[in-house]
Amino acid sequence: MELAELTKCLSGLAGPSGFEESVREYISSYLHHAADEIRTDALGNMIAIKRCGKPGAKLILLDAHMDEIGFIVTGAKDGFLSFGMLGGVDQRMLPAREVMVLSDPPLYGVIDTMPPHVLTAEEKSKAIEPDKLFIDVGLTQEEALKAAPQGTPVVYAAGCDDLGQGQLCGKALDDRACAAVIIKAFERLADQELNADVCCLVSTQEEVGHRGATVAAFGLEPDIAIVVDVTHGKTPDGREALTDCGKGAAIGIGPNINTALARQLIALAEEKKIPYQPEAVPGGNSGTNAHAIQVARTGVVTALISLPLKYMHTPVEVVHISDMEAIVDLIAAYVESLEV
Template identity: 35%
Template sequence: MRKESLVFLEKLLAAPSPSGYEQPAQRLFRDYVAPYCQVSSDVLGNVYGFIAGQGKDCPKVMLVGHSDEIGLQVKYIDDKGFLYFAAIGGVDAHLTPGKVVHIHTTDGPLPGVVGKRPIHLMDTKDRETVVKLEAQYIDIGAKDKKEAQKLVRVGDCITFESGFTHLQGDRVASRGFDDKAGSFVVAEVLRLVAAEKKKLPVDLYGVSSVQEEIGLRGGTTSCYTINPDIGICVEVDFATDQPDVERKHNGEVALGKGPILTRGANINHALFELLYATAQKDKIAVQLTANPRATGTDANVMQISRGGVATALVKLPLRYMHTPVEVVSLGDLEQAAKLIVATLKMITDRGTFVPQ
């Protein structure tokens, strides 16, 4: 991967961005794409990059990946200074005990740990029980409630400590690849398109959306604002090349074998075929998955925005989703950006995507 792109990806992943608290990551996205496109933001926090196409009345294409990640939020501070919290998005209660976290306060990040009763003091039955999130707590080392309240406010967001770790080959681990990997691909597409000598036949809007993890909110409002003819969502999907994932349900998906093209009711058939044919022509490896219903991604709300949008979903294989150690192949991210840019060059007539 290009050195500057990798540095941007690492910074993007490190920036705290639980749903509703995305702006540290969004500022990085804005700064990165600003040299390549017109940049704007909206009241919800979505960031838009725009590159005009060649000619008038070009088809409008919206490319979207969401910047928000799962996290926690301070709900209550007890008399001894321990913080009780709630989940932002789908947090697995199995994983939180014993984790180092950062509470993002007005004065900057504050470290803490999710405490847990020692195994020596637990009954056999308790050892086999998952402690509910509302019964877990964070220890910041405060001596009492008064001291804790000087440092933390109810409503402060919390992220898990997680560094960017290089594994074997081009595989890397971090928290937040769901879906900063998608936001990164959107940024890379804007960069690659700007570098082209010839303008695209489409008006391109690259969006880093917000609040996807709590209800596809940014995808809904940004699509309504742009009113695109064509939409491509870039998301992550469950890799099934780990030992404990059922392929019969989730399909056959592996890291390092290229981006995933989804098929199903959420996907415009003609747009899927264009992506697939482009991949074949340019010798870009792709994988296929099937989803007969709504996909639970920004692609779902794009498709049914206003009078309807021709929508496709390009996914990135991901292991260990919604953990602090999500794993991807950097090559899959690069190939996704390459495929999308190549496909954009092939779009000339918005009527192509109206079913006949």
């Protein structure tokens, strides 16, 4: 499957933090033929490994997370579902929003809002507190509680569409677009004679604190890790973002990243003419799985390659396919460049 098509498929799956089953199953079955080993751990991480068969080969870990932000049902009032958040939801996105309640069978719902006709200008200028919002599933109190009991997860009901030239727009591109990137890189590498073992880790629960990657990195004990996640692309109201969509892979530089490895990636991008942009990552926490992986066990040489994305944590996230392709090329070039 092509990169864009795979991204669209992954975007459409429902997998909020802690409830990633359908994403994991899809990727496991997709990578089945390319990997030597496929397994799942106690936190639900999807681990696919390709061995090079050479003694003393290093293990290169590629990571992207499979979970997306979402909601969890906390109860019902008059048949409308109350909910809490799974991850950093932008509460301004919620009024008149369509969602999918992941009950069995799933229920379509709408987060209701007041008609503008009865609101004051003051009221209309304020974001609504999430505890005043409810999901309308068109059921009575009794039916709603039975169909979607407390603890039922919920995601945005949205797919992924083509936008303009060579762009995708949809939900959960953070971080399924990057999951698609490492899957394609893994597939490409699996066909080649390599000097390192490669692991494709599609991790869980990143949005609630890098929990999946923490245990996966411990269990796998990689020598080198390349974390692939999204970063903010510039928008008219967000000039302070450090990267631009369409300008290539964002190679992170900062304390959370091994400097020598970052320099090596930049040199490779220059040599192979792969579009890239350096991105400064201040502080010890990049806000990605690199934070957990760098300090796993006795420490891992870790790089962060980011995909510039606009409108993060909304159902209309936007990415450029060319940036995704650049990251696939860069990862493949890096692994191919490794010597015994």
